[in-house]
Amino acid sequence: MTVGYRCARWAGVAVAAAAACLLLPGGASAQDPAKPTPIRAAYVPVATWLPAWVALDKGIFAKHGLDVTLTPIQNLSLLPGTVGRQFEFAASTPTDLIKAVASGLDVVASAGEAIEVKSNPTTQVIVRKDGGIKTIQDLKGKTIAAPTLGAVIHVATLYWLKKNGVDPASIRAVEVPFPNMGDQLKAGNVDAVEALEPFAGALLAAGHVSLGDPLLSAGDEVLFPFWISDGAWARANRPVIKAWIDALTEAETDMKANPGDARAILAKYSHLPPDVVARVPLPTYRFTIKPDELGVWIDVLKGLGQLSAAIDKSKIVVTAP
Numbered sequence: 001m002t003v004g005y006r007c008a009r010w011a012g013v014a015v016a017a018a019a020a021c022l023l024l025p026g027g028a029s030a031q032d033p034a035k036p037t038p039i040r041a042a043y044v045p046v047a048t049w050l051p052a053w054v055a056l057d058k059g060i061f062a063k064h065g066l067d068v069t070l071t072p073i074q075n076l077s078l079l080p081g082t083v084g085r086q087f088e089f090a091a092s093t094p095t096d097l098i099k100a101v102a103s104g105l106d107v108v109a110s111a112g113e114a115i116e117v118k119s120n121p122t123t124q125v126i127v128r129k130d131g132g133i134k135t136i137q138d139l140k141g142k143t144i145a146a147p148t149l150g151a152v153i154h155v156a157t158l159y160w161l162k163k164n165g166v167d168p169a170s171i172r173a174v175e176v177p178f179p180n181m182g183d184q185l186k187a188g189n190v191d192a193v194e195a196l197e198p199f200a201g202a203l204l205a206a207g208h209v210s211l212g213d214p215l216l217s218a219g220d221e222v223l224f225p226f227w228i229s230d231g232a233w234a235r236a237n238r239p240v241i242k243a244w245i246d247a248l249t250e251a252e253t254d255m256k257a258n259p260g261d262a263r264a265i266l267a268k269y270s271h272l273p274p275d276v277v278a279r280v281p282l283p284t285y286r287f288t289i290k291p292d293e294l295g296v297w298i299d300v301l302k303g304l305g306q307l308s309a310a311i312d313k314s315k316i317v318v319t320a321p
Helices: 003-008 015-019 047-057 076-081 094-102 152-163 178-186 199-205 214-218 231-236 238-257 259-270 274-279 291-303
Strands: 037-043 066-072 089-092 107-112 114-117 123-127 143-146 172-175 192-196 209-212 221-223 226-230
Touching: 037 047, 037 238, 047 066, 047 238, 047 259, 066 238, 076 089, 076 094, 089 107, 094 107, 094 152, 094 291, 107 231, 107 238, 123 152, 123 178, 123 199, 123 214, 143 152, 143 178, 152 192, 152 214, 152 291, 178 192, 178 199, 192 199, 199 209, 214 221, 214 291, 221 291, 226 231, 231 238, 238 259, 259 274
Parallel strands: 037 066, 037 089, 143 172, 143 192
Antiparallel strands: 089 226, 107 226, 114 221, 123 192, 123 209
């Protein structure tokens, strides 16, 4: 990418931002500690993104030379098309990124955020205690509530069904926002819901039953949400990506040392009730990211017939040097 093109994208922004367009040999952006690099990032108001909120509120981003503006959004699937124009970093999931790349967008994974592990699951397929559904095989012919039909949780559920001998086409999926899933399940409008914490915990506390974590059908430890960037921007700004990862890593250390502060920041950004904030489990964070972690999800999408384009996993990750 030429210097002129990159600087044009910042036209009309403050001089401090324009300084970020100066390139060092090898394409890295010049970072002057006295002139922090302006960064716009989009997040979803759930606990997954807590390290970024802590890094902002505690001055950790600023310590690493970043002037960060955070913007809340509700639909992750819309974000791949915004990086490079509205945001430098945006929240995403493996299926959203892979499908965006398959459609021709130059979008890459630039930093990790959370992984799903058996010891700390964040997602559950939940059914009514009295609904007669005991196993994943019992979902054949049933109606399942999904947050978004094309998103990673529902893709994982379909893959889980297929691995257990259930034709994914045999179930009926409907989109239901996480906060409304409990009412729909209780009313019998759906037979199962794909729930994420803290909603999953609330449903289980109400007496409903989990069939398991669909994400773990892809492996014992799988990539879940992470950060994406415009490909051209990422390739020219690896030192900025390193500063971003370093700041998130320091923020997680601070969260462990000061859990009360972390929960207060979680309440501020998530707008959850205090009693929910006090008990919501935090995900397992990991801010590095590797091509093989996305390769797992490429295989999942191919196995479901949802991906026909050839995707090179090594080219869709551009992260810190």
